[in-house]
Amino acid sequence: MMKRKKNLVEDSTTLIGLSDHPDQTYGSMEACAAAQEDKNVFSDGVTRIDFVLVWEESVNPLKSAESDELSSGSSRDTHRKWRTEFLSKLQTAGLHLETKEVVQGKTKTTYALLSAPWNVLCYYAEEISIRVPLQVVTTPISNWSERILEKLHIPNIMAQDVPNLPPDYYTCQFRTNKLERY
Structure with a gap:
């Protein structure tokens, strides 16, 4: 394991300093954020x-x-x-x-x-029947095939141990008139 020299400038303030010209450098995070806000409108x-x-x-x-x-x-x-x-x-x-x-x-x-615009997004979300989350599923998720393999003492080659598993949701088709429920 190699030891690295400690940087005198903290990484969170300077990403890459290529030149002194702000328009030709990636510069600091503050300069990037300010420039990015102006360019995205x-x-x-x-x-x-x-x-x-x-x-x-x-x-x-x-x-x-x-x-x-x-x-x-x-x-x-x-x-x-x-x-x-x-x-x-x-x-x-x-x-x-x-x-x-x-x-x-x-x-x-x-x-x-x-x-x-928002009304166009809503129209096409209804048109393509996009599914939106309603409520978090509170019942534990059970995998019946995993239980059967476990009882038969057969290793499950498809088993996945996922840390910080995201919550599962009940979903329904998007409707503009039900917007407050989502």
Whole structure:
């Protein structure tokens, strides 16, 4: 067993210090938490981001014109058409959408930020019959096959000893009108 030197700086305050520039370092936990809070919302500062879609496109007009001629121009247009149709269907379904574009050199990266409002989440939870917990099961869980194997003195190769077993719940299908019961 090797002994390690004690660090003078506590690990909980500094994760990785790569440089003095806050935007180019992973830095301390406080700086990461503050920066993370600002980045996880839409530009309105309130709506939280649930999902991000990202795609890249070439911005060089000469290169794109040449590649369009080679691929008969249909591939790029087809992808653009599918993408706009997909994003419009997401908005029709009730999701909030915000797009941000970043141009770096010859590529344009587009970020589509998506947020699902509570009423949309409730609607689709009912639609797919998601099961939600109602109450903790208080009766002990018995495994009948384990008891039979034990009586026959046969080792149970499927036995699992799980520490801190999570509680088991009675569940039912999600319904918005029964929300206070969950």
